[in-house]
Amino acid sequence: MTEHQGKGIQSVDTLMDSTLDSVDVAEEAVLRVAEEIGFSEDDRHPIGMAVRECMVNAVVHGNRYNHRKKVHLAVLKGYDRITIVVGDEGDGFDFNAVPDPLAEENLLNQSGRGFLLIRAFMDDLEVRPRQPSGTEVRMVKYLVKDV
């Protein structure tokens, strides 16, 4: 795990194995950073879930548990936000081709709700191809302080 510190922002870059254990480790790491920033427990839970969904996508659908492929996790700690970037080394996928899990005909599908939850839980979400291969998901949650 590499840590970088700059003006008002600190980041953690980690290369993780394509295992379900990595999902738990990533969630715990992000939750620690979210707590340091000042997110409440009620806010941390959805952030953790978003990271879990994203990591599962990377490990299971992106890297397909391939032990030669890694998941790239970056956590950027800002004074008013947390930014999480998850990248896989898979074949990539067309984000826009994911069936709408809220469509009547898809409601009883067993899978396909991960990005719906990520979008619901995070303030910003960006999905793009990763170079040289794979998919990168960048998501941001802003800290709303009581006034």
Next chain:
Amino acid sequence: MSIKLTIRQVGDVTVIDAAGRITLGDGASTLRDEIRDLAAKGDKKILMNLSEVSYIDSSGIGELVSGFTTVTNHGGQLKLLGLSKRVKDLLQITKLYTVFEVFDDEAAAVRSFA
């Protein structure tokens, strides 16, 4: 903590008391197997009590949907009991509130099968 399932009968209703986490690799498949077994042996009134479930991810939600479909295809009903606010929120986000019958009170849930 992975999931722990306890099965009990209340009249002709089979109650599954679940405790722990229902996440990928950590309880989701256990839940699927249990519901399939119950449906296969002819249980048609199944009440899933989630009041001691601390965490459900999209895989866990998927297993609840799969269980619902399995039981329905066997001519039965699967209903949910004791959802935490977080699980209720998940069902709202995923529109599954329109699929599942959800109860806060066990006696009312059991009566609803009659």
